[in-house]
Amino acid sequence: MVKCSKIEFLAAVASTHVRDGENVFGGTGLPLLASLLAKETHAPHANLISEAGFIDARPRNVPLSVADSRFYYGCSASIGLIETLGFILQAGRVDVGFLGAAQIDEYGNLNTTYIGSFDKPKIKLPGSGGGNDIASSAKRLIIIMTHEKRKFVKKLDYFTSPGHLEGPGSRKKWSMVGGGPSVVITDKCQFDFDPKTLKIRLMSVHPGFTVKDILDDVMFDVIVPDRVPTTKEPTQEQIDIMHRLDPNGIYLAKGGE
Amino acid sequence: MVKCSKIEFLAAVASTHVRDGENVFGGTGLPLLASLLAKETHAPHANLISEAGFIDARPRNVPLSVADSRFYYGCSASIGLIETLGFILQAGRVDVGFLGAAQIDEYGNLNTTYIGSFDKPKIKLPGSGGGNDIASSAKRLIIIMTHEKRKFVKKLDYFTSPGHLEGPGSRKKWSMVGGGPSVVITDKCQFDFDPKTLKIRLMSVHPGFTVKDILDDVMFDVIVPDRVPTTKEPTQEQIDIMHRLDPNGIYLAKGGE
């Protein structure tokens, strides 16, 4: 068993969900690290897109911003938002998008806007950014969150980005281009979605955690299959590659053990 | 009195309607020659735009096509159709547009699409091109036509581009951006539009023609003011400049005497 931090674990697990040749909306931070790791391992033809306008990016240093010049040299096109969010994403050309959130509900709907009531918000969060667009139109959505009970809620304080909304048929009702969330990766487990109800379902538990740990740490009912496997751990090679990608630990050092 | 061809006369008269500093949709042919002549004489700051994407053009040779590379070098921006017809024209930034037509009615409405019935057209003309867009959205429209009776009709075979439609209030009804036609220049006379009825009105008669000549050569009633001046002739300087602009007579030789 290799020694690794939470961040390393999350990034490595997330990377396994990127398939070769896919068009990936990577953003920055963990998703970027996961996408780059996937490109360096099993998905060399993944096309990494940053919503600011970079297409097929291959940064030699990890970017801090979606608009970071580090995305520029070596990418194959550098355009703008209408291109990435309109012509590419809304047109259904993005296979997988990554999102984080402050709150998630049992259908994978996300809040990145306010904590507290809309009328008197306690905390103004960043807002949608491109999140609502990605959640509406990417074929598949990978959600990455730190696992705190207060984040897995029965009802969102504010509904920013669509998961499976109210379940089967909801996305079709709003003529959404994309398929919605396929997986939620936390630092304790992975969830997927029950195909029939489109409600969140336990997919695998990370080493060191039990099913009960997970159920105790969410505020809604989770579908639990008969057999819940243990999440596959990162390999040393994956960890080494991540450190080569982020030699200064800009992302890896954050929240690491 | 200088000796000049029909084309030279038309171009010179048309050029007088371009004011300094205006944004002009010039096209090719006579309008282009008129715009360039205006720039060389009284309107040096006129901004010549070609709908293919050229802005502030200063061609050293006369272009044959709105997309001609002759517009490129020396212009200040070379973009595309959404820029010129959308961001510039539809946004109300074009002061004056030039149009020709196969038919015109008494409100300055234009046909550039079909001769004959829509169901069984006798002649397919070029179509709108950017003509309808220019007629809808340019602040002022200058129409140039050869003066043949069959072209000045009571009812258009096909209504391609809006003049003053059915008169006062019509353009507002369709929330049109531009003000409609201000002048029609033919090889026999100039028309403007009666401010009250928005119907065509004789403005001036070219040397050698009488008011009766004009009235005989249109198929609708023309408002004739008490005094109809004679159109001012081109100066030798204007003719010389035109020949410098079009040394090979690409436009000047056409239909010349």
Added chain:
Amino acid sequence: MTGTEIDDKRITLEEAARIVPDGAHLFWGGFGYQRAPIAFARELVRQKKRGLTIYTCGSEVDLEIMVGAGVATRFDIAFTAIEALGLANNMRRRVAEGKAQVEDYSNLAMAMRFMGGALNVPFMPIRSLMGTDMVQYSRYRGDKKLKVIDCPFTGEKICLVPSAKPDFSIIHVQRVDKTGNAQIDGIVGEDLEGARCGKKLIVLAEELIDVDEVRSRPDQTKIPAMYVSHVVVAPFIAHPVQCHNYYDYDLEHLMMFHKMTKTEEGWQEYLKSFILDVENHYEYLNHVGWEHLMSLRAKKPWGY
């Protein structure tokens, strides 16, 4: 950071034309005398395609060739003529014969239809067309040609034009790499939106450039490879019109073309001589003559 293998999307002009089935709908690139994919039109004729529908703002020699040879029968367009020379004679004849149908829009309307298609929304709003016969009459789209509505925000009239999503987009550019990243010099016309609105995109380019060159100045890429299905590289694709920075139009040929198309006999003679009797694009160029072609090459800094 990564050095991945790269797809090579190059095929021949013949192969590219073979992919287009009878009855297909095509966005057609180029504008006026600039970057028209005329070699592709000639190849479609040689392969005897039938029943194509063409979407473009305004095209000239290429439309004349396709309508004249009976390859394309429907046209969602705003304009056709041979600018500065006169009417599009073949189109005029085929329309009068009832063998071709034109659904009339304006240039802005067509450009916005391509933008709407590229954005994958069902329509786009414009302020043109209203009050005219383009609203009153439709050739074959019926009440799906356009809609005039009351704006739900302002109450004013606004025209909605339906987005275009043809089966193929055919465009001609100056340079492309083998994966499909395309660079355009000069004006783009409506080609950026048009390239993105088709279900498949075939890029025809004058010159092949290396992927590394593209990646060293990615802000020069006008069409990213991810949109591109196939790449064709060949010289003088737009002849007898121009390709900015590469060659000027062939005015002599254009005048001959326009003159010959004035009669059906003249057109049939042109068709035989310059299209059917030449085996492929290079034979066409041989027929036109390389000394003549070389005389058309663009001069710096003018680009023509």
Added chain:
Amino acid sequence: MTGTEIDDKRITLEEAARIVPDGAHLFWGGFGYQRAPIAFARELVRQKKRGLTIYTCGSEVDLEIMVGAGVATRFDIAFTAIEALGLANNMRRRVAEGKAQVEDYSNLAMAMRFMGGALNVPFMPIRSLMGTDMVQYSRYRGDKKLKVIDCPFTGEKICLVPSAKPDFSIIHVQRVDKTGNAQIDGIVGEDLEGARCGKKLIVLAEELIDVDEVRSRPDQTKIPAMYVSHVVVAPFIAHPVQCHNYYDYDLEHLMMFHKMTKTEEGWQEYLKSFILDVENHYEYLNHVGWEHLMSLRAKKPWGY
């Protein structure tokens, strides 16, 4: 062919800020860490502007400065934070205090609102926002925030977002000539549409270039002079964020900024030290220090 006199639109940063009245609506350029007109935000603060409404997709340090200093109170935006570092602390505090209001959209929604404004149509259709609280709740636009309609062509649901036509567009570019023709390197974000949607456009640029240089390669012009009201030329306009091909972001300064804004006291200290106590932009740069600034200069071929 013609050699006309040319207007010189250059004014100082102070003059440019003075043109913006209290209560004005501003499109705000830049995206993320790229080409943010932060020097203009600082100057608005020094001139004690009040009641501005800001329109942008996502901005970071500039919004923090303007909301923190009470210059801007309303925001039609999709995003604000200091990417990779954390929440926008000033915005969080001012919203909690009820001193700032955010009308929430997505990035695509805002970009399309700017495109609609640039096109002078009342709305644009998008496929985002539907089904969420961005449809349910409005901070100050009420039922003019957006409309969800049944598409008159397809019957499907589509969201219409109202076009934005603010009083001013403020954008930052790499190079400009004195008449206003602007060139942008790298990504454009939503700046092309944003620059064209405002009633007046102020272009801030790092470098002045000659008109002849612009006219020798006009396809590099991203914003033609005809849109531009005023031009401001100054170095390091985006500091502490980056300007592609000119300088990198100042991570040290960004971290200090983010840390100081965690408390109102810290923010007030930053406000005093880096904005109010420096007389103008050059004094700010002196305060940051030129040796430090020079260390941020971009290296070829990377652009940062």
